[in-house]
Amino acid sequence: MRQIEVTVNGKQEKIEVRPSETLLEMIREKLHLTGAKEGCGMGECGACTVIMNGVTVNSCLVLAVEADGKSIVTVEGVGSKEKLHPVQQAFVEHSGMQCGFCTPGMIVSGTYLLKKHPQPTEQQIREGIAGNFCRCTGYTKIIESIGAAAGNMSEGGES
Amino acid sequence: MEEYSVIGKPIPRVDAVEKVTGAAKFAADFSFPGMLWCKILRSPYAHARILNIDTSRAERLPGVKAVCTGKNFNGWTWGFMPQTRDEPPLAVDKVRYMAEAVAAVAAIDEETAEQATELIRVDYEELPGVFDPEEAMKPGAPVIHDYVQNNQSWEFHMDYGDVDKAFGESDIVREDRFETGKVVTGYLEPPSAVAMYDANGITLWGAKQSPYFVYRHLAACFNLPLNKIRVIQPFVGAGFGGTKNDSVAGDFCSVLFSKWTGRPVKFAYSMEEVLTTARRRHNMIVFSKMGMKKDGTLLALQQKIIAEGGAYTAIGPLTMYLTGAMTTLPYNLPNFRHDAYRIFTNHPVSAAMRGHGVTHTRFAAEIQMDMIAEELGIDPMDIRLKNAVKAPHETINGVTVKSCGLTEGLETLRNTESWQLRGKRATSGRGVGLAAASYLGGARQLGHQSCAALLRLCEDGTVNYLTGATDCGQGSDTVLVQMVAEELGIRMEDVNIKRVDTAVTPCDPGSYGSRVTILAGAAAQKAARDIKRQLSEFAAREWKVQPDELVFRGGKVFVKDHPDRSMPFSKLAKIACYSGSGAVILGRGYSQYGLERYDWDKGLGNPGTSYSFTAQLAEVQVDLETGVARCEDTILAHDCGRPLNPLNVHSQNQGGAVQGLGQALYEGFIMDQGKTRNPTLTHYKMPLSTDVPRVEVIDIITEDPDGPFGAKEASEGCIVSTPPAVVSALKDATGIWFKTLPVTPEKIYWALQEKNGTKSG
Numbered sequence: 001m002r003q004i005e006v007t008v009n010g011k012q013e014k015i016e017v018r019p020s021e022t023l024l025e026m027i028r029e030k031l032h033l034t035g036a037k038e039g040c041g042m043g044e045c046g047a048c049t050v051i052m053n054g055v056t057v058n059s060c061l062v063l064a065v066e067a068d069g070k071s072i073v074t075v076e077g078v079g080s081k082e083k084l085h086p087v088q089q090a091f092v093e094h095s096g097m098q099c100g101f102c103t104p105g106m107i108v109s110g111t112y113l114l115k116k117h118p119q120p121t122e123q124q125i126r127e128g129i130a131g132n133f134c135r136c137t138g139y140t141k142i143i144e145s146i147g148a149a150a151g152n153m154s155e156g157g158e159s
Numbered sequence: 160m161e162e163y164s165v166i167g168k169p170i171p172r173v174d175a176v177e178k179v180t181g182a183a184k185f186a187a188d189f190s191f192p193g194m195l196w197c198k199i200l201r202s203p204y205a206h207a208r209i210l211n212i213d214t215s216r217a218e219r220l221p222g223v224k225a226v227c228t229g230k231n232f233n234g235w236t237w238g239f240m241p242q243t244r245d246e247p248p249l250a251v252d253k254v255r256y257m258a259e260a261v262a263a264v265a266a267i268d269e270e271t272a273e274q275a276t277e278l279i280r281v282d283y284e285e286l287p288g289v290f291d292p293e294e295a296m297k298p299g300a301p302v303i304h305d306y307v308q309n310n311q312s313w314e315f316h317m318d319y320g321d322v323d324k325a326f327g328e329s330d331i332v333r334e335d336r337f338e339t340g341k342v343v344t345g346y347l348e349p350p351s352a353v354a355m356y357d358a359n360g361i362t363l364w365g366a367k368q369s370p371y372f373v374y375r376h377l378a379a380c381f382n383l384p385l386n387k388i389r390v391i392q393p394f395v396g397a398g399f400g401g402t403k404n405d406s407v408a409g410d411f412c413s414v415l416f417s418k419w420t421g422r423p424v425k426f427a428y429s430m431e432e433v434l435t436t437a438r439r440r441h442n443m444i445v446f447s448k449m450g451m452k453k454d455g456t457l458l459a460l461q462q463k464i465i466a467e468g469g470a471y472t473a474i475g476p477l478t479m480y481l482t483g484a485m486t487t488l489p490y491n492l493p494n495f496r497h498d499a500y501r502i503f504t505n506h507p508v509s510a511a512m513r514g515h516g517v518t519h520t521r522f523a524a525e526i527q528m529d530m531i532a533e534e535l536g537i538d539p540m541d542i543r544l545k546n547a548v549k550a551p552h553e554t555i556n557g558v559t560v561k562s563c564g565l566t567e568g569l570e571t572l573r574n575t576e577s578w579q580l581r582g583k584r585a586t587s588g589r590g591v592g593l594a595a596a597s598y599l600g601g602a603r604q605l606g607h608q609s610c611a612a613l614l615r616l617c618e619d620g621t622v623n624y625l626t627g628a629t630d631c632g633q634g635s636d637t638v639l640v641q642m643v644a645e646e647l648g649i650r651m652e653d654v655n656i657k658r659v660d661t662a663v664t665p666c667d668p669g670s671y672g673s674r675v676t677i678l679a680g681a682a683a684q685k686a687a688r689d690i691k692r693q694l695s696e697f698a699a700r701e702w703k704v705q706p707d708e709l710v711f712r713g714g715k716v717f718v719k720d721h722p723d724r725s726m727p728f729s730k731l732a733k734i735a736c737y738s739g740s741g742a743v744i745l746g747r748g749y750s751q752y753g754l755e756r757y758d759w760d761k762g763l764g765n766p767g768t769s770y771s772f773t774a775q776l777a778e779v780q781v782d783l784e785t786g787v788a789r790c791e792d793t794i795l796a797h798d799c800g801r802p803l804n805p806l807n808v809h810s811q812n813q814g815g816a817v818q819g820l821g822q823a824l825y826e827g828f829i830m831d832q833g834k835t836r837n838p839t840l841t842h843y844k845m846p847l848s849t850d851v852p853r854v855e856v857i858d859i860i861t862e863d864p865d866g867p868f869g870a871k872e873a874s875e876g877c878i879v880s881t882p883p884a885v886v887s888a889l890k891d892a893t894g895i896w897f898k899t900l901p902v903t904p905e906k907i908y909w910a911l912q913e914k915n916g917t918k919s920g
Contacts, residue, residue: 074181099394100396140851141810
């Protein structure tokens with residue numbers, strides 16, 4: 001076991017982790033943040049996507065020890081029930097989810113995409129979520145949701 | 160049209176905020192103090208006798224609390240019908256497919272459990288396997304189950320009209336062989352559950368789209384009365400039929416381990432376990448013979464089906480039924496013969512998947528209809544319009560259609576730019592295809608079929624809604640709450656829907672066959688009317704009017720045509736609950752079928768309550784050098800009766816179409832002597848956001864008399880119509896008919912080579 005120091009959703013944590021423990025296991029089992037999901041455990045499905053030091057990662061492919069000294073944002077840190085992030089709000093309004101299992105990863109990828117490209121083209125949105133499988137929606141409503149969030153955020157920025 | 164307040168509106172899902180914030184708890188998100196992890200050991204052989212299992216080394220590993228094998232289930236097996244209960248929780252004497260569950264371990268953590276499975280020693284005697292249904296049918300093929308001959312798992316026959324005479328009267332008769340792919344549902348949440356066995360019986364938090372199936376299986380397997388089985392439904396990471404409608408080895412083993420250890424036990428399958436073992440769609444060979452008159456009138460269809468069943472029966476008999484009984488829609492078909500054979504092989508088990516049974520035969524029939532249209536020089540649109548059924552209609556096998564928007568859907572598509580420009584675009588490799596389909600909603604099977612609703616009125620005018628219906632992602636919780644709110648004239652946020660808890664909610668068959676909106680919806684409507692009836696009696700007394708003169712709307716109750724005599728719903732609720740020494744206001748309702756005929760042996764009668772109709776255009780771009788095809792646009796003109804929540808109906812249809820697109824172009828297991836060569840999502844080739852077109856959905860609104868607020872099914876029809884629409888577009892683009900799914904770039908490339916070679920030669 002080794003102790004690491006990591007900031008998760010703005011909160012500093014000291015956590016004992018096993019050498020083989022993944023970042024996903026750590027945030028789900030040690031911090032009880034179960035928003036990020038394990039779909040495939042091999043970096044294909046994107047359901048475990050979180051932001052580490054400002055960049056999206058598949059947390060199932062990152063060892064917990066690699067997160068030492070780093071800053072992590074999970075879906076729980078994107079917004080709250082009381083104050084949804086514009087991407088979350090758009091997913092609600094445009095029905096950008098069905099079963100909800102891929103949703104935490106989609107929300108994290110969506111917010112990251114809009115940081116990189118505040119006014120993304122449809123193709124940029126598609127590429128921004130190309131690491132996240134969704135089997136329910138066929139992606140149309142997810143793409144619409146992220147596009148709508150971009151519109152709302154830029155309007156908000158102008159006012 | 161009656162003006163509704165919430166029905167028919169694009170209202171956000173009731174669970175949306177929980178889902179976007181990550182608060183929604185799925186089965187694997189549950190943990191309890193002292194909880195053990197269960198892991199399964201799986202067979203490395205596709206067909207082998209189990210000679211001996213030695214678990215002693217695994218048992219000695221520190222942290223291991225228990226190990227079980229097939230013998231611990233005392234010979235118990237399960238299956239769809241009494242005569243097909245051929246599947247044990249863990250293999251006992253023999254394994255019949257590679258990765259079949261053989262033993263299981265419970266340990267203090269996941270890693271230890273996994274390590275321990277590797278210490279179990281199983282002695283096998285490998286047997287010759289059979290992996291192709293046509294091979295498996297031959298005399299002398301390896302025998303997979305002793306109780307059947309020639310590996311025939313099930314057969315089903317229909318014969319209506321006079322098919323032979325009709326072929327004689329036809330001007331054109333075609334015979335073709337079609338083949339559908341080995342595809343899987345593709346939910347992202349692997350099966351998972353936490354089990355607890357204590358003095359109260361069994362509690363299971365499980366990822367189930369039909370929690371009452373596992374409820375019955377656990378009662379039978381552990382010999383407990385049903386009132387001791389508590390299956391609690393968390394959020395479910397999608398289902399699409401098959402695995403999550405059934406029990407898996409992990410369910411039985413976790414419960415057994417909890418019984419032995421007194422501790423909660425959890426399992427979560429890996430995606431590799433899903434892709435190597437999960438129930439999948441039957442792949443079918445369809446020999447289709449179709450006869451038509453010169454003017455394009457369909458006279459007869461005869462089909463012989465060879466369906467690969469895999470190692471066990473599961474729900475296969477129903478697949479064989481649907482693959483025949485539903486072929487008589489969506490066109491007038493006066494003569495029909497169907498012979499279906501489900502064949503065991505040493506592959507994972509085939510079962511239900513969205514578009515159950517219908518995808519295969521409709522694909523074959525749509526393409527064959529296009530082929531004949533081409534030979535006759537008839538436009539594909541015209542030939543469909545000529546044969547499309549119109550309501551009211553009764554098929555030759557007694558399927559009754561009371562509403563049908565197919566003709567309107569086809570006419571709508573005819574006017575689109577996509578169809579108008581068909582064949583007129585200069586771009587090479589561009590193609591537009593058309594297909595139509597019908598799918599049942601409100602499915603009927605044998606046995607308990609009813610959905611029920613229980614509404615508990617709280618004294619502040621809010622409502623607790625107990626239903627056995629499961630929202631596995633399709634959005635039924637939202638539409639059911641809309642129905643209750645609409646009936647009672649209250650806000651949706653005043654209706655609190657409870658997820659399934661078999662100790663509390665009424666028994667329900669589950670989510671399959673597009674039954675929830677129609678049947679759980681009918682139950683919800685009745686229960687709400689029951690509440691209204693009781694409240695009306697109080698209000699009527701107050702205002703000295705008849706109960707049926709009262710209107711519930713906008714959070715108020717008022718006397719019809721006298722809006723001045725009005726009170727808030729919440730006030731009436733309080734008056735009613737506090738009447739006398741206090742009252743309990745409960746609303747009850749359950750869906751009921753009529754008594755119309757339904758003959759399981761002959762394929763006669765209604766397999767559903769109502770039928771959706773879909774017309775679809777697909778536009779593809781094929782790279783004629785490499786064979787890479789992309790679907791760049793698709794339009795669905797879909798009749799789901801009345802879309803009760805257009806936002807979610809569109810999303811369902813879009814999802815169904817993209818799943819169908821996967822089957823048409825991308826997805827398929829590559830099997831090699833029983834081994835799955837591509838057990839990852841990427842290599843299985845499930846579509847990503849960059850692979851799919853924008854999917855447009857046009858609502859063709861009909862009012863179905865048997866649906867709540869006129870509703871019929873959505874999305875299953877779309878997964879049926881997509882593969883033929885895409886394959887028809889590929890023909891338009893390349894001049895080649897593809898009869899085997901999926902149509903991969905490799906197949907297109909070689910077909911183009913052959914075509915061009917023939918041309919130059």
